[in-house]
Amino acid sequence: MLGLIETKRHEISKFDVARIWGCSNVGWEFVxxxxxxxxxxLVWDDDMFRSNNCYKRERWLCVEGVLTKNNFHCAFCLVYGAHGREEKRVVWEELSYIVCLCQVPVCLLGDFNEILHVEERKGASSLTGTAEDFKDWVQDMQLMDLSLNDRKFTWFKGRSCSRIDRVLVTVEWMKEFSKIRLKGGPRGLSDHCPLIMEGNRLGGGLRPFRTLDSWNLGDAQFTSKLKALTGPLRNWHKENFGNMDKRLKMLEEEIQKLDTMVSEGAYDGTTEARRKVLVSFSEKWYVRKEVHWKQMSRS
Known part of the structure; x- marks a missing residue:
């Protein structure tokens, strides 16, 4: 299941979703x-999740169905929190209603635009009234906030840092997925860190070797020319594109180091300027990687 917030799209087609997901065997709902x-x-694999009902409003999207692997009836609810106190209360009341309506274990995930604990906002000494309201709502709904152990904050803007992105699950959900864990991904170009919820890892087997029939050209002269080009092309590709993931990882790690510095109180114009440069480089490499894999998928 993949949830995306702030798509800024009025329409979404199956082509758009398949392009994001990587194949056409996909289900989706959108606001x-x-x-x-x-x-x-919200996007999911049709072989893994069978959707039965969908409920939606401007600030949330809920899909109720069955996880086919274990025949687990459940609901996923993607949330984009409001800003004002009254607007937030309206969203929480709507979510309370939809959780009761589904009558199945529910996983609420997304940007709730609110903290639960003082330490989740840099420089905070107490919870605001809105945060207290949110905390009371979570307790009244008997929701469990999945812990995020690999980072302190999920949202960064200048000197400000907060953990406003989270995953809340019902007790029944936690009983079914007792080993579930939450981690943060690299935020790259966004102000928010993506959240990754996962269970037990699946071990990977040996990678199969594949060839293309078109390689067998049959022309000895042309084949010999290709062989002569193999070494230089391999070296050129390795130097320029062979380590795209490594370069992106290095850039993301540098950005995360700057985020950590900001979290600990170290911030100045140099920090912000360096981050802008790193984000610019990351954007270029993301585009290169997308172009590369688009061509590979066509091959």
């Missing part, structure tokens, strides 16, 4: 954006 803001998208 359109309002002018140039908002927009929600």
């Amino acid at each position: 359109e954006s309002v002018e140039a803001s908002g927009g929600l998208l």
Whole structure:
């Protein structure tokens, strides 16, 4: 299951979703954006999840169905928190209603735009009234907040840092997936870190070797020329594109180091300027990687 927030799209086609997911065997539901803001998208593998019902409003999207692997009836609810106190209360009341309506274990995930504990906002000394409301709502709904152990904050903007992105699950959900864990991914170009929820890892087997019939050209002269080019092309590809993942990882690690510095109180113009440069480099390498894999998929 993949949830995307702030898509800023009025319409989403199956082509768009298949391009994101990587294949056409995919199901999805979405909430359109309002002018140039908002927009929600939930995407899933049709072989893994069978959707039965969908409920949606401007700030949330809920899909109820069955996880086919273990025949687990459940619901996923993607949330994009409001800003004002009254607007937040309205969203929480709507979520309370939808959780009761589904009557199955529920996983609520997304940007709730609120903290639960003082230490989840840099420089905070107490919870605001809205945060207290949110904490009371989570307790009243008997939701469990999955712990995030690999980072302190999920949202960064200048000197500000908060953990406003989270995953809340019902007790029944936790009983079914007792070994579930939550980790943060590299935020790259976004102000938010993506959250990755996973269970037991599946061991990978040996990678199969594949050839293309078109390689067997049959022309000895042309084949010999290709052989002569093999070494230089391999070296050129390795130097320029062979380590795209490594370069992106290095850039993301540098960005995360800057985020950590900001979290610990170290911030100045140099820090922000360096981050902008790193983000610019990351963007270029993301584009290169997308172009590379688009061509590989066609091959």
